[in-house]
Amino acid sequence: MSMITKLGLAESLNTFDLPGEAGSKEGKTKSQIRAENRERQEKQRAAKAAAATNKNSGGGGAESSKKTADTKLKQKQSVSQRPDDSGARRGAPSQAPTTEPPPSITADVENKIRDLRIFSHFGARGQLGHKIKGEIHPSIVRLGLLFAEYKITGANARCISALTAFKSVIADYVTPTNNSLSRHIMTYLSPQISYLTSARPMSVSLGNAIRWLKLQIGQIDIDLPEHAAKSELYSRIDQYMQERILAADVAISTFGLAKIHDGDVVLTYASDAGRNLLRTLAASGIPCTYCILSALGTVMKDASIVFLGTHALHSNGALYSRAGTALVAMMAKQHNVPVLACCETYKFSDSVNLDSFTKNELVSSAEMTSKTPAVYANANTNTRTPRDEFNLQLLNPLYDLTPPAYITAVVTEVGLIPVSSVPTVLSRETQAQ
Template identity: 45%
Template sequence: MSTIPPQDMPLTNAPASTSSNPIFQATQLPSSQPPQKSMTKAERRELQDRQRAAKQQQGTSIGGGGGSASGQKQAGGQRHKDLLSSSSKPPPKSSAPKNNRPRSESSALRPAADTGTGDDLSSSRKGLRIFSHFGLSELPTKQVKIAEGDLVHPAVARLALMFGEFKICGANARCIATLTAFKTVIQDYTTPPNTTLSRHLMSYLSPQITHLVVARPMSVTMGNAIRQLKLEISGSDIDLPEQDAKDALCQKIDNYIRDRIIIADQVIEDLAVKKIRDGDVILTYARSSIVEKILLHAHTLGKKFSVIIIDSRPLLEGKQLLRSLSSLPSPSPHSFQPGIQCTYALLPALPSLIQDVSTVLVGAHSLHANGSVYSRAGTAMVAMMAREHGVPVMVCCETYKFSESVVLDGFGKNELAPNKLSLPSPRSNLYPNLEVLNPLYDATPSSCVTAVCTEVGLIPPTSISSIPLALGKTTL
């Protein structure tokens, strides 16, 4: 390893040996000099003074021996030129390993897509990391992705396309459509030899369920219904003929739909209609199938009330509810106003309309053990605004939508609607990198809910976890 000369020394005319160098001799300690650790403070200071004097003598000798100021100035100028010339040359390549020094702040913040193609840049701009864990419904052409060797029934493939295109919306509608498709799958199923229906049918249904989940994330209602179906399949009698066993499973599916959805909705209608009086102004958000049934049932009973429908993008489901309520026939021959008097407004108009509301009726996607209500995005805002104005909020929901999980907000788990469902804007071409993100659900805290109307009665939101006990079982 070569010794780098100090900057004060010229880069040329270096002595051939260190023995003839007076500087080296002046700075070299005598052999009788004790080590610095055993030296006193005064001795170390004296040694430093001698070394400093040797360096000054070195500078005067380089300047020309006379020690004049002009000689020192010329030597300094020459050293400056040598440094400038050496800095302009490229540094030599050394065989030493590269220094693993971290990149500068500017290079660390530079996006990686700068060195890529335009497609990489556009793909890196799509989506935000905060929403990357949300389930995003893809186009129907991208949904048909199944494992090799797995067979997907045509009824399930058709249902997956309808889910992806949002032609079937709502927790009840999706659950009924899924169970109906599984009835067709079970009837077309044939048990392979050397096995039983109770064992092989569950493995046959697994790719069907996976295909539906690829099209759209599974709802709580679908999960509870599929869990109950698997329980019935595992408990089927192996001594029954195959067709009788399949008929028994289809009958149990029909009983589940009848008991947990249809009859449950009828009981909820009877309980909720009693809370509607003449002259009330009912506010609802988006479209809930059970809320629509309650309003239609109250209209058939001859009650006089009006409805305010609050809606928001991207689905704009309130338009379908408005069309259904306003096209009703008159309940009595003496009335000249057909249908229900309705007011349609978007979510930003809620503060100006909430002051005239008597009751808020909303549906739910699922109920959770901590009392929170998981529903269409915007329901939490409606419930909080109603609470601030002292308006009671009643959530209408079936008990089969109960989940033992705990939901605190809408960011832990959610679903994104495709951008094609949003209405096109004429100014969208001005912002080519702008991406529209539409979370479908939000979580309404239990403090903003007055009561939950179920088929087992009116339940306070703090007692939602007692729903399984009310049904006579520990779990659904």
């Protein structure tokens, strides 16, 4: 009875016009007003039902919504703490901590980046004795270190020292049972030769000497006792050094001296050995002038003849010698000064080279880098070298090639010959062997 009374009272109250709604209900029919009141009542009932549901659940919905919000906040924070991979791909600096590589690894990477791949075919000193199988004789190890450190330079000096070391290797060699020296000793000599090649690339003169030594070993009688075979090899090696190198130098000096007359000004180019040559000539009382290569145009005007040393002489007449030799020969040709190349015949090569890019040898670039003066050695200054600059690689080729057109004649132990006679000399030596 009370519920019916309350509902009726609420419906009756809704029929009254509120002060703000009086104007809005004007011009409306009773059916429209009743429909609006009914809609308002339904909204009120729905609001009361929702409030009752929240009250019965004990506020669990609010807590769940709060937990959901906290979970979303944590996920957002974790996503924001991850490194931005997209930014790294675009080149932006990453905020994630990075570990710096060791200095040695960084230096190796920089060296590889700076490496001049176009000159990778040039001979360069690698790791001494790397990937060489077999026992290495102590004399070869000592000689390899001297080669690698450029303590022994020059084609003649390298050849004589190598042949002398091979004599020590042969002396300590023991022929295995049921085998002969001439057939087995090359298996023992091959690692020694490879070790010397790893110290420095094989020179033409040393290659010819080793080829000759192999030929002499093959000519030894297999029935010859070991001590007799070794003695035969000793005598042949000594004969080769005496006739092809030492006596050849004396003959070359005699033939070259005949081309020097009183009052002549002789120009020579000895590269880094020029100071030793200057001391020798000055000690003999010969007046000398020592200049750098850039002053060649000034001193060439007074020169009467030019003498050049050789590392090898190719069959096409091209002169392979220390870097700078080609410049001296070309400048002499420009000033109509005769150029004589002094070369032993054992340095002749049957190969053909057209430029110094086909074959060359690279040495350490430390010689080209300026060093801090001694007076500033103790100063705390950060001296930057050219290697410190990015993408800068110093290239120091050891040899260059002089075209045959710039060489007047070649002074050998067999006399003065034109460069076109190199193949003839090579063919005669081949027939003599």
